[in-house]
Amino acid sequence: MRVMILYASLGMGHISAAKALSQAFSCFPGIEVLSEDALAYASLVYRNAVIQAYKNSSEKVPQLYKALYEGSDISDLERSLDSNLVWAKLELPFFRRLGRLIRETAPDAIVCVQQIPSRLLQLLEPEDKVSKPQYVVVTDLIAHSTWLNYGVDGYFLPNDLSANILKQRGLDPAILHVTGIPVKLEISQPKSKSEVRSRRHLPQDLSIVTLFGGGLNSRRVYAIVSSLLETLTSAMIVVVAGRNEDLLETLTDLTDSTHVRLSKLGTIDYVDDLIVASDLIITKAGGLITSEILARGTPTIIVDPIPGQEEQNADVIAAAGAGVQLRLLEMVAPAVTYLLNHPERLNQMRQSALEIGKPDAALKIAQHILSDWRSRTKMLQPSKI
Known part of the structure; x- marks a missing residue:
């Protein structure tokens, strides 16, 4: 099985989560792990603009950042999904190489630890859609609506509070898994x-x-x-x-x-x-x-x-x-x-x-994804007569 972990290098937290998950998946035999920074496959103009916008707003004008963050947290599920889809459509022209990466590496599952790559996966060209299922690992203690996207097969959440919030917003409880945020093994x-x-x-x-x-x-x-x-x-x-x-x-x-x-x-x-x-x-x-x-x-x-x-x-x-x-x-x-x-x-x-605290979060996430993948693979196999 080949697992693709996608993050975006906006702060060290997402990078650390990706490393922790890579460690966890590597503990299991027969697993190949690919970990990639989605921003490395974006155009230079987009990458520089996003990094500077994040840095300037969060560090230099934090109250503006707070207003944007809270204002973009949409409680209605359909509206939040559609809003994230609109953002993905605006960003996709800057990420043509990301689809090519996924097509060429052909992972069996994709795990996103940041919002940008997760929402972009909704819009891959048909020939690039070789990677199912798709999972999202939330790396904040409260799940903001920007983490939610169409086509996600499982959300891994930090605590029961986040799970309850997402249930109230209308997400299927069957795809919500409370594991904690992945930390190094x-x-x-x-x-x-x-x-x-x-x-x-x-x-x-x-x-x-x-x-x-x-x-x-x-x-x-x-x-x-x-x-x-x-x-x-x-x-x-x-x-x-x-x-x-x-x-x-x-x-x-x-x-x-x-x-x-x-x-x-x-x-x-x-x-x-x-x-x-x-x-x-x-x-x-x-x-x-x-x-x-x-x-x-x-x-x-x-x-x-x-x-x-x-x-x-x-x-x-x-x-x-x-x-x-x-x-x-x-x-x-x-x-x-x-x-x-x-x-x-x-x-x-x-x-x-x-x-x-959840010291074993990374291993729990990896175990769940591997179990889910094996179940899906078994279902696709022809039955013996």
């Missing part, structure tokens, strides 16, 4: 906090607070870290800049304080180890990073979520008791201090996170 394997700290040369006797700053404003991170250095005692702060190229430079003059150690990291390949090693994490509310944190049961403080899907993600996490969302930066240091001084509260948050 190593997260399903147990790790010891002390062993991970030893491996990463982190102190065993200090509380560790990790701040993932890849998608945050550098000056706002500076303010948070400065306040933590002044407020905390017997702690270590780890700042991960990731793709935020300006962050490390902005933090240059910040160093250890009397009672707090500071570690500043760029791009790392051991995010999961750091999540396990941490007592508390400060982050935005991207669907993938929060899913990874929840799956490990690490308490979270959410700051500066992008209006729209990240605000909804933050609401889901806060409502479950797995984290807190703070609007004022001045409240981050007091919140961290309170939580570290109240281990019983941190433990409650850990338990709540584990209750909604």
Whole structure:
């Protein structure tokens, strides 16, 4: 069986989900996995325009992005399906190479982890329609109507809330599967906090607070870290800049304080180890990073979520008791201090996170798709007389 995973490189979350699913499918014998960025098969003009529009609206004019996001979430099923079809018709002329890719690779199933490739599949030329069934993996904690398209054989959803919303909108419950957002397979394997700290040369006797700053404003991170250095005692702060190229430079003059150690990291390949090693994490509310944190049961403080899907993600996490969302930066240091001084509260948050975390989501999705494909294949075989 050949599986095609399609994503769009708008943010790291979709890429991470595609990688996790690739890992999961590769665990099964006889499966060939192809993972492709749909934007790589778009015209350069379209690709640059979409990337810049997303970046500028979500980061520079977030309230406009919020208005567009909420305004495009259509509750009526037929209207939402037709709206997404119209968008696909407008985009299709820029994606002629995508149909050719699918025709030439002839996958047995296509799995989409972002909205753009999913809606384009509705309009492939007849000669390109060699790939059935088609599945959609929702990578936000609430399913927006832009994920819904004609011809989808199954939706894999993060939680019961999203499933109930889509049922209320009229989708067939038989194609709605609550699995969680796919995270890398190593997260399903147990790790010891002390062993991970030893491996990463982190102190065993200090509380560790990790701040993932890849998608945050550098000056706002500076303010948070400065306040933590002044407020905390017997702690270590780890700042991960990731793709935020300006962050490390902005933090240059910040160093250890009397009672707090500071570690500043760029791009790392051991995010999961750091999540396990941490007592508390400060982050935005991207669907993938929060899913990874929840799956490990690490308490979270959410700051500066992008209006729209990240605000909804933050609401889901806060409502479950797995984290807190703070609007004022001045409240981050007091919140961290309170939580570290109240281990019983941190433990409650850990338990709540584990209750909604789904470390085996990728494997569940892969298993369901393979089982579905085998059932369909068996039905197409001629019966023996």
